[in-house]
Amino acid sequence: MPNPFNETDEQAKARKGRSLAIALGLVVFIILIFVVSIVNMGGAIANRPL
């Protein structure tokens, strides 16, 4: 298996864990921004003439 970062198994596992944590944080942040935007715009946001 290629080892581009020249790291041990333990380091690769730690890097994967860090990457997943960052990915999860970003996804949660995006979802929060979306939900907060909807809440702040109010329930009638779609009820308007196009």
Added chain:
Amino acid sequence: MTKPAAITPASASTASALWTDYLQLLKPRVMSLVVFTALTGLVCAGKPINPIIAFVAILCIAVGAGASASLNMWFDADIDAKMRRTRGRPVPMGKVAGVEALTLGVVLSLFSVMFMGMTTNWLAAGLLAFTILFYAVIYTMWLKRWTAQNIVIGGLAGALPPAIGWAAASGSTPLNAWLLVAIIFLWTPPHFWALALYTSDDYARVGVPMMPVVKGAASTRRQILGYSLVLIPVCLAPAVTGLGGPAYLAVSALGGAVFLLLAWRVFRSRAGDAPGEREEGLYDVKAAAKDARNLFAFSILYLTLLFAALLVEKFAGIAPLPNLTGPFFSGLA
């Protein structure tokens, strides 16, 4: 003010750092108390708030507290490495580079303040920004290594979360919000000095001028009693300002009596007179320091019970006792 370590490059490799090491930089245990007091402020504001907005507001306060903790761990890595209580932290252990703790702190500070402002209001965001700056700059970089009043003044940072929560919910901070701030502010000195009485060896070794190190144990014990005598009436005050109900009054009065008794015992004790009173762990002490240990432990319980009583009363719909101060504390609006 001296600051040798934070600007020295980290020698350790962080290739093996786990994501939990970065989480530890945010001091999750301290964060939980911040969340609890901020939630109490938010609920006590008594204004209807969308639960999602409320959740985001509390999240921003928690992340802001974590950010300031990370900045603290970056700056204090040199003394953390020499103290038993803190030497296992990620930066002194070499698991995370100091500059990474700094970066995490700055990024999370910016995100939490901006998100708070855009989600709730800019009063709450401004208070959050002030709290982070006060803890990371005024307390950590200046007061902590300079004056024995470090935790007295610096305690303001830990005391502000209820006001931030209150502002997030209502857009204002009436005197009742500041009363909650005052409770935590006045609670901080007896709480920390009780701990410092039996951990002063650590502080002395690293040159942090905690009260027992600078003024001695007897003066510290006297000041613990003095602050406790001021604290308890302030803890009782919400029962007459239209904030606390009968449960709060009972908790604050009974708990306050126990607090004063324990503070009196510390005053009469020899806690802090002899070095090396601490065994392993925060609560494991030799006989002379037991009174200080008891006050330290009870102070945490007392503060938790006070805020829990307010929360329970609000959620259970128990009306506060009559406001004897008119609109002065509850706000004119």
